[in-house]
Amino acid sequence: MSLSACESPLHFVPASAPDASMLTHCADHRFRVHTRAYTDPGVFADEMKKVFGRTWIYVGHDSEVPAVGDFKTSHVGMQPVVITRGADDAINVFVNRCVHRGAVVCREARGNAQEFACPYHGWIYGTDGKLIAVSERREPGGYSPDFDAPEGLFRLPRVETYRGFIFASFNPDVPALTDFLGHAKTVIDRKLNLSPTGRIVLRSRPFVVRYQGNWKFQAENIVDAYHFLHTHKGFVQLQAKFGDSTGDFGVHKGGSIKAMRKLRFAGSTWNCQYGHGILENPAGDMDGYLNGEFGDFYQSLQAQHGADELAWIAGKGAASIFPNLGLIHQQIRTWRPIAPDMTEVAIYPYELEGAPAAFNEGMLRSQERFYGPAGHGAADDVDIFARNQQGLAGDAVEWLILERGLDTDVAEGQDFRGLPASEAPQRALWREWNRLMSV
Ligand code: FES
Ligand SMILES: [Fe+2]
Structure with a gap:
């Protein structure tokens, strides 16, 4: 069952091929949405993957990160993210989750930083997301010389702005932002x-x-x-x-x-x-x-x-x-x-x-x-x-x-x-x- 559709899928024109005749084709002139689309935990979990994981998500405005080192925390669906203005002046969006054991690395709403230190065990990241230091790396019980440290925070593959509005997407194949808007x-x-x-x-x-x-x-x-x-x-x-x-x-x-x-x-x-x-x-x-x-x-x-x-x-x-x-x-x-x-x-x-x-x-x-x-x-x-x-x-x-x-x-x-x-x-x-x- 398609939860959003009424009895006929003709009420939903796919965005890739909108056709008014399909709407007017509805003999009963209906456009109805099922209750479960708002209430079902399974639908909600699906939305996080299929909607918030696939399309452009607004995460902030560039006037919130005007200078190099400025950051702002935000969300893409359930996922916490941090927006940074890197040394190259580019805007980055990273998953705000330490690659060690998952703590939120940046806890402030907005600010300026040269680096981010994870509050849990102190791993340090640059504003470009790179892992700079693993604390007590060689102390007794530390990491072996062969330790395969991750490169850094997970970078969202697509970040684009339109007149200062910053959008990010987990989907590398999402359409260009201007087309989407x-x-x-x-x-x-x-x-x-x-x-x-x-x-x-x-x-x-x-x-x-x-x-x-x-x-x-x-x-x-x-x-x-x-x-x-x-x-x-x-x-x-x-x-x-x-x-x-x-x-x-x-x-x-x-x-x-x-x-x-x-x-x-x-x-x-x-x-x-x-x-x-x-x-x-x-x-x-x-x-x-x-x-x-x-x-x-x-x-x-x-x-x-x-x-x-x-x-x-x-x-x-x-x-x-x-x-x-x-x-x-x-x-x-x-x-x-x-x-x-x-x-x-x-x-x-x-x-x-x-x-x-x-x-x-x-x-x-x-x-x-x-x-x-x-x-x-x-x-x-x-x-x-x-x-x-x-x-x-x-x-x-x-x-x-x-x-x-x-x-x-x-x-x-x-x-x-x-x-x-x-x-x-x-x-x-x-x-x-x-x-x-x-x-
Ligand atoms: S969870 Fe971040 S350093 Fe351990
Ligand atoms: Fe209102």
């Missing part, structure tokens, strides 16, 4: 082009939270325009009452509930090849931007990119980049699976290099208000993820329904464009998940 590149481009230099800096510490639910809930939710008015009802009512006086700074526009509803049902959704789901909606009233508090800033961006593109840059864009990276507002979000029903999410607000300090400050404060530890929004979401997992605990009902907007998705090359609150972005995840899990 596809249409998701436009979301990254537009978010970064809000910076006059085209660069962002991750300066703030991330807000990290764990929830009792499957990792795919977060991947689906960050591009789920449908849930906002319901899951975040309390926030919506607050915004309706106080508008931007809540310090929203345009992250979530205030106004009447009717106006907020209109905003949610505007723009496009995308189901993209390789599993990326996208929401995009260009800004409407550009005069407000060009003549507002940050008018000079927007005018110089207009001179740089043109009026049409500025509307996209200033507009709303969000992406769930399969399987573990989210972009929304002015933040990078990443999540890592811990168990079928346990996930850790890290939210990194970023600064736009070269933007007015007040703009970055305002954005950071508004991120905190919705996504921070005491924010209105993040708590709603993780609560709903846990409820979602609870709801899937029984097996009386087997299938989940992801058919919203299915009949109105339109194929564009390898992707499908959907109407504003379609579940096209969620179907993107399952299309790629099904492809990887079926091989």
Whole structure:
């Protein structure tokens, strides 16, 4: 049984050969996912190998390791990794596991080092991963002169960056990163082009939270325009009452509930090849931007990119980049699976290099208000993820329904464009998940 498929595999178009006619061929217009895809420990173990072991995984941003010797620890699926900026200025990603008896070598989140000493028995590695020294090698009871010492930390065979976003893969044959990102590149481009230099800096510490639910809930939710008015009802009512006086700074526009509803049902959704789901909606009233508090800033961006593109840059864009990276507002979000029903999410607000300090400050404060530890929004979401997992605990009902907007998705090359609150972005995840899990 294919756990993601409904009764007919035609609901899942392989990414290598997407064909809209196969979707429309579904006589019953169904797109359903089996409960066990979120709950089964066997499926979870398979995902670690077939999804997290095979595709590109976001591990960090190059502004976190700007100088030679800088490092950052991260994960690829369950596997701890360490990213280093080597003496040759290249970015390396290693499995953060001592070749001796397996202890995590680097325990800090971020820092600068000339070498790494394993805390267990003191074996030493360079920032290029090479094993430099075996402690007490020749002491009594030590290693023979013929001891065949490993070369060093396990190096992930593929590491590529796109505009500072560092991705790594255990799969030497994974497609080129730019091909993999596809249409998701436009979301990254537009978010970064809000910076006059085209660069962002991750300066703030991330807000990290764990929830009792499957990792795919977060991947689906960050591009789920449908849930906002319901899951975040309390926030919506607050915004309706106080508008931007809540310090929203345009992250979530205030106004009447009717106006907020209109905003949610505007723009496009995308189901993209390789599993990326996208929401995009260009800004409407550009005069407000060009003549507002940050008018000079927007005018110089207009001179740089043109009026049409500025509307996209200033507009709303969000992406769930399969399987573990989210972009929304002015933040990078990443999540890592811990168990079928346990996930850790890290939210990194970023600064736009070269933007007015007040703009970055305002954005950071508004991120905190919705996504921070005491924010209105993040708590709603993780609560709903846990409820979602609870709801899937029984097996009386087997299938989940992801058919919203299915009949109105339109194929564009390898992707499908959907109407504003379609579940096209969620179907993107399952299309790629099904492809990887079926091989
Ligand atoms: S486990 Fe690292 S030195 Fe022993
Ligand atoms: Fe939400």
